[in-house]
Each structure stands twice: as C-alpha cells, then as structure tokens.
Amino acid sequence: MGLVQIRQLRAIALDLALLAGHLLLYPTGLRQERPPAPPPPGAAACLPTGGRARRPVLLLHGFIDNRSVFVPLRRSLGRHGRLHIEALNYSPLLCDLRTAAALLGRHVEEVCARTGHGQVDVIGHSLGGLIARYYVQRLGGDARVHTLVTLGTPHSGTRIAPLLSAHPLVRQMCPDSEVITELRQPAPDCRTRFIAFWSDVDQLMIPAETARIDHPDVISQNIRVNGIGHLALAVHSSVAIRIREALDAADEAPTDASGTVSVA
Numbered sequence: 001m002g003l004v005q006i007r008q009l010r011a012i013a014l015d016l017a018l019l020a021g022h023l024l025l026y027p028t029g030l031r032q033e034r035p036p037a038p039p040p041p042g043a044a045a046c047l048p049t050g051g052r053a054r055r056p057v058l059l060l061h062g063f064i065d066n067r068s069v070f071v072p073l074r075r076s077l078g079r080h081g082r083l084h085i086e087a088l089n090y091s092p093l094l095c096d097l098r099t100a101a102a103l104l105g106r107h108v109e110e111v112c113a114r115t116g117h118g119q120v121d122v123i124g125h126s127l128g129g130l131i132a133r134y135y136v137q138r139l140g141g142d143a144r145v146h147t148l149v150t151l152g153t154p155h156s157g158t159r160i161a162p163l164l165s166a167h168p169l170v171r172q173m174c175p176d177s178e179v180i181t182e183l184r185q186p187a188p189d190c191r192t193r194f195i196a197f198w199s200d201v202d203q204l205m206i207p208a209e210t211a212r213i214d215h216p217d218v219i220s221q222n223i224r225v226n227g228i229g230h231l232a233l234a235v236h237s238s239v240a241i242r243i244r245e246a247l248d249a250a251d252e253a254p255t256d257a258s259g260t261v262s263v264a
Contacts, residue, residue, distance in 0.1 A: 055121050055146055056111050057247075059087040060104065062126030062152075062234075063169060069125065069234050076240040084115060090131070095168040097127070097179050101135040108135075108144045119146040121247055125234040126204070127173060129153030130183075133194070137218075138182055142192040147250040149195045149243055151233040152202050156180065156210040175210075187217040194220040195246045197233060204230045221246070 057077060059070045067087030074085050088107050090100040108120055122145050124132040129150030135141035136148055157175030165171050172179040198211030205211045212222040223246065228236050 056084040060124040060128030
C-alpha cells in the first residue's frame with residue numbers, strides 16, 4: 001500500500017470518528033440560532049466598532065448539516081478575540097442555492113443593523129461556502145462581507161457520485177451547473193477577500209483542486225491542508241488556527257494581494 005493510500009485511509013478514519021461525535025451534537029443544532037438578547041435599558045445598543053473590536057463572524061454549514069458542526073471552531077474563535085459569532089441554518093428542503101444565498105444576505109443585513117458593524121466575515125463549509133460566494137459575487141454581498149473563508153467548497157464544481165446528485169442542491173455543485181457557470185463570469189470590482197482551504201485527501205471534492213478558488217477578478221488565497229478529510233476541515237484544531245491567522249492577516253493584506261499557501 002502506497003503512502004498516498006495510507007494518508008487517504010487515515011483521513012477517512014478520522015472523518016468517520018468525527019462523524020460519530022457530530023451525530024451526537026447534531027440534534028442541538030436543528031433549531032435556528034437565536035440572536036443575542038438586546039442590551040438592558042441605558043446600555044449601548046450596538047457592539048463597539050472602533051479600536052480593536054472585531055467584525056462579527058457568520059458560520060454557514062454544508063449540505064444536510066447544521067450549525068452544530070461549528071462547535072469546536074466557534075469555541076476557538078471565541079477564545080481568541082472574536083466576540084460576536086453567529087451560525088445560520090438553511091433548510092435541506094431548499095432546492096435552489098440562490099434562495100439560500102438571498103437568505104444569507106438578509107441575515108447579514110440584520111446582523112449589521114443589530115451590531116452597528118458595516119461588514120462581517122463569513123466562514124462556509126462545503127456547500128455553505130458556495131452559497132456565501134454566490135451572495136458575494138452575484139447578489140452584491142461584497143459590500144458587506146470583508147472576508148469569506150471557505151472549507152472544502154467546490155468552487156469549480158465536484159464530480160461526485162451520480163446517486164448523490166438526485167438532490168437539486170447537489171446538482172448545483174456539479175461542474176456544468178448554472179450556478180458554477182454564473183460564478184465563472186466576470187466579477188469586476190469585487191471587494192471581498194476569499195480564502196479557500198482545500199485538502200489533498202478530501203473525498204467529496206473530485207478533483208481535490210476544485211476546492212481552490214481561481215478567478216481573475218477576486219482577491220483570493222488558496223491554503224492547502226494535507227491529510228485532513230472533508231468533515232474534519234470544519235472541526236480540526238490545526239485548521240481552526242489557520243483560519244484565525246488568515247482572518248487576522250486579511251485585515252493587514254494589501255488590496256491587490258492574491259496567492260497560494262500550503263499547510264502541513
């Protein structure tokens with residue numbers, strides 16, 4: 001058995017172990033998250049936006065998942081200065097990615113109005129990243145999203161098993177779908193920074209490089225993760241560290257920066 005096969009088997013074993021743990025948490029994330037309670041009378045109505053205050057972070061899960069997948073990442077971000085973190089559920093009964101993108105847009109507007117921040121950062125896992133990208137590129141979301149981090153998202157479409165493509169949302173993740181075609185179109189003056197994490201052993205991204213974002217009009221950075229499977233991208237501690245670092249670096253990066261980084 002070759003080294004590549006061994007690393008793939010290890011990644012599958014890790015994903016299966018994480019899946020077992022995630023199934024225990026899954027029921028806790030079925031309900032939509034409630035927004036924070038309003039401040040008491042006389043208190044400030046909005047979160048501070050000056051100084052070292054960080055933008056709100058919105059988390060968007062993948063296909064047939066829910067916000068519970070982000071429990072470890074959420075804790076990691078919260079321990080390191082991200083004071084306002086919310087997760088948005090979208091229904092698995094949705095049949096059009098565009099509808100979920102519009103829902104995300106309404107939620108972003110509500111968060112900005114409630115917190116006093118003009119922009120947010122978004123982290124999307126798998127399909128969630130594609131929904132967020134559609135909002136940014138096609139629905140004017142680049143005015144509100146400062147940085148979009150995607151984890152194992154099929155930016156160029158994935159050639160997954162034919163049986164899975166029975167669901168309309170899965171078909172929209174295929175390389176020849178209308179959604180992927182729209183996202184290939186020009187996006188002049190797009191202001192959002194894109195940071196795409198992709199794994200060399202991601203079993204659902206076929207080929208693995210489809211989780212990279214390569215578009216001439218967007219500010220993008222591709223971060224390769226070695227030996228970590230699809231589900232683990234959303235929960236692995238080493239990925240959480242790199243997400244924090246990438247969000248911090250995005251605040252300091254020049255506006256025309258793009259490139260590729262590898263993570264061991």
